[in-house]
Amino acid sequence: xxxxxEKYDDPEEALRSAxxxxxxxxxxxxxxxxxxxxxxxxxxxxxxxxxGSQSKPDGSSESISMPMLVDVPICWPRAGGFAVTLxxxxxxxxxxxxxxxxxxxxxxxxxxxxxxxxxxxxLSDGFAIFAPTSQAKKLTNVQNDGIxxxxxxxxxxWKLDENGDIYSTFGTMFLTGDxxxxxxxxxxxxxxxxxxxEATNDVKASTISLKNHGxxxxxxxxxLTGKPIP
Numbered sequence: 292x293x294x295x296x297e298k299y300d301d302p303e304e305a306l307r308s309a310x311x312x313x314x315x316x317x318x319x320x321x322x323x324x325x326x327x328x329x330x331x332x333x334x335x336x337x338x339x340x341x342x343g344s345q346s347k348p349d350g351s352s353e354s355i356s357m358p359m360l361v362d363v364p365i366c367w368p369r370a371g372g373f374a375v376t377l378x379x380x381x382x383x384x385x386x387x388x389x390x391x392x393x394x395x396x397x398x399x400x401x402x403x404x405x406x407x408x409x410x411x412x413x414l415s416d417g418f419a420i421f422a423p424t425s426q427a428k429k430l431t432n433v434q435n436d437g438i439x440x441x442x443x444x445x446x447x448x449w450k451l452d453e454n455g456d457i458y459s460t461f462g463t464m465f466l467t468g469d470x471x472x473x474x475x476x477x478x479x480x481x482x483x484x485x486x487x488x489e490a491t492n493d494v495k496a497s498t499i500s501l502k503n504h505g506x507x508x509x510x511x512x513x514x515l516t517g518k519p520i521p
């Protein structure tokens with residue numbers, strides 16, 4: 292069926308039609324699903340999750356899948372010498388944001404570069420931002436009183452709440468390097484130590500001082516020694 296706008300001469304309708312055609316070729320952002328990850332180049336390939344429309348010879352249109360987006364740079368949260376990385380995997384949801392000009396020169400060399408082509412808002416100039424979430428993959432048990440770094444199911448997390456307190460639950464913690472703590476520490480579970488422990492102050496176990504305790508003979512009456520000797 293022919294487009295009804297072809298049947299009459301209306302300058303306003305013709306202008307509107309031209310603007311719609313121009314907008315149809317201007318890409319701004321699309322949700323997509325990751326299909327492949329290259330952590331050496333730090334790019335992904337992704338399939339857009341919104342279908343496109345293609346005109347048929349009879350004037351009608353059909354819904355089609357958008358082309359695969361390849362070599363899309365990953366946007367890590369990064370500034371001031373610090374960076375946050377994520378273990379991106381195929382199947383993750385992502386928002387692809389398209390640059391208004393060709394990014395090839397900048398992507399290759401960084402800094403200020405001439406655009407290699409005059410294309411604008413093109414599907415080949417996307418950036419991958421993680422991660423908007425569809426209702427099918429939304430997080431559960433989201434907390435509203437602090438910031439968390441968590442597994443998706445929240446079986447392990449680090450949380451800094453509004454009072455400045457830190458809460459966490461995790462499997463095994465592996466640390467390399469020194470730990471300096473100012474303040475008290477309360478441990479309710481067991482602690483296993485393979486290296487030596489040094490304390491400049493006293494250590495107590497069930498109110499018994501390691502620094503000031505004495506020793507008695509087997510009758511528990513006769514003093515055997517005095518305080519421990521350094």
